[in-house]
Amino acid sequence: MNTDDLFGLAPVVPVVVLHDADHAVPLARALVEGGLPAIEVTLRTPAAVESIERIAAEVPDAVVGAGTVVTAEDAERSRKAGARFLVSPGCTPRLRAAMAETGLPFLPGVSSASEAMALLEEGITAMKFFPAEPAGGVPYLKALGGPLPQIRFCPTGGIRPGNAADYLALPNVGCVGGTWLTPSDALGAGDWDRVRVLAAEAAKLRPA
Ligand code: 3PG
Numbered sequence: 001m002n003t004d005d006l007f008g009l010a011p012v013v014p015v016v017v018l019h020d021a022d023h024a025v026p027l028a029r030a031l032v033e034g035g036l037p038a039i040e041v042t043l044r045t046p047a048a049v050e051s052i053e054r055i056a057a058e059v060p061d062a063v064v065g066a067g068t069v070v071t072a073e074d075a076e077r078s079r080k081a082g083a084r085f086l087v088s089p090g091c092t093p094r095l096r097a098a099m100a101e102t103g104l105p106f107l108p109g110v111s112s113a114s115e116a117m118a119l120l121e122e123g124i125t126a127m128k129f130f131p132a133e134p135a136g137g138v139p140y141l142k143a144l145g146g147p148l149p150q151i152r153f154c155p156t157g158g159i160r161p162g163n164a165a166d167y168l169a170l171p172n173v174g175c176v177g178g179t180w181l182t183p184s185d186a187l188g189a190g191d192w193d194r195v196r197v198l199a200a201e202a203a204k205l206r207p208a
Pocket residue numbers: 015042067130156157158159177178179180
């Protein structure tokens with residue numbers, strides 16, 4: 001799998017914060033059934049690595065990745081857990097090298113032309129645009145597409161049902177990401193039907 005394949009899986013990548021690894025498998029099943037197979041589990045909780053392991057082992061139709069990858073060690077432990085892609089909120093030369101070393105497709109985070117150009121110099125043309133809304137949103141990303149049309153972005157940070165389609169209409173957007181599909185109250189209540197409905201609505205934003 002490469003980043004084009006990742007962008008082709010679905011218009012939306014759910015960004016998931018899991019506090020209980022027991023939620024990982026039913027949550028992933030609900031997202032896949034709703035039509036969103038690419039799932040980013042953020043390394044923000046102690047349950048994250050085990051959650052990635054369980055989804056990788058028990059939900060074969062899911063393509064589980066690791067998000068909030070901020071250190072070289074994060075990249076390697078994610079790969080070992082079974083992550084099939086990596087996402088970082090920003091990037092440093094050391095982190096870029098570590099993510100590349102895993103052999104997995106990865107989306108390093110950027111929020112400026114200079115950051116994007118530094119990665120372009122390394123041959124990277126797929127990136128996360130973060131934090132999308134605070135950094136300038138759709139007009140900003142559209143403007144980056146003028147001088148840097150070869151880069152495709154996954155914007156995340158402030159994406160919601162009301163603005164996701166505007167991002168997806170940009171030629172330099174491969175997919176969008178966000179946490180709105182997995183509200184913490186739904187996870188806490190084990191309300192997988194609600195997650196399935198939210199995923200199905202998001203999957204319709206653009207044909208995968
Ligand atoms: C991310 O980690 O990509 C963002 O924090 C997700 O932002 P959101 O909660 O606004 O969707």
